[in-house]
Amino acid sequence: MTKHYLSAMPKLLGYCGLLPFLVPTVFLFFDYGHIDMWRHFLLSYGAIILSFVGALHWSFAMLLHELPITKQRTSFLWSVVPSLIAWISLSIPKNYGFMLLAVFFAVALIRDRQLYNHAELPSWYMPLRRNLTLVAMTCLLIAAYLGNGSKVGYLI
Numbered sequence: 001m002t003k004h005y006l007s008a009m010p011k012l013l014g015y016c017g018l019l020p021f022l023v024p025t026v027f028l029f030f031d032y033g034h035i036d037m038w039r040h041f042l043l044s045y046g047a048i049i050l051s052f053v054g055a056l057h058w059s060f061a062m063l064l065h066e067l068p069i070t071k072q073r074t075s076f077l078w079s080v081v082p083s084l085i086a087w088i089s090l091s092i093p094k095n096y097g098f099m100l101l102a103v104f105f106a107v108a109l110i111r112d113r114q115l116y117n118h119a120e121l122p123s124w125y126m127p128l129r130r131n132l133t134l135v136a137m138t139c140l141l142i143a144a145y146l147g148n149g150s151k152v153g154y155l156i
Contacts, residue, residue, distance in 0.1 A: 007124040020045040021139040042143045046101040047086035054082025064119045098144035102137045109133045
């Protein structure tokens with residue numbers, strides 16, 4: 001039996017899910033009086049989304065029966081790491097938190113690629129994950145840069 005995967009809905013939801021990354025990032029350039037608030041929004045949303053990305057691996061480990069047992073174990077173990085990293089990112093100075101999240105979004109994308117190579121996932125999954133990850137990482141790194149005292153954006 002051939003599996004049918006929706007692609008329009010996950011794409012729409014995924015790209016709409018970028019709004020809480022994009023909107024505060026834009027305001028970092030134009031609302032310097034509230035930069036700490038916009039950075040807080042970005043950091044907390046980034047932590048939530050990194051946790052979500054990790055949780056996907058918990059479901060993959062439960063539902064992808066074609067995965068070898070070692071891959072299932074690895075997926076279960078990996079699934080909790082992003083939540084722990086997200087928690088740490090909220091507990092350290094913001095600039096380091098942004099960088100930590102950005103790095104682990106990249107690591108999570110690599111882990112997703114490894115899983116994708118061993119499991120039957122929809123063809124739209126990796127391109128969507130890559131695009132979402134690149135935008136999220138860019139926003140997080142911009143926030144780290146601007147929070148480091150840079151006012152490059154304020155020349156606009």
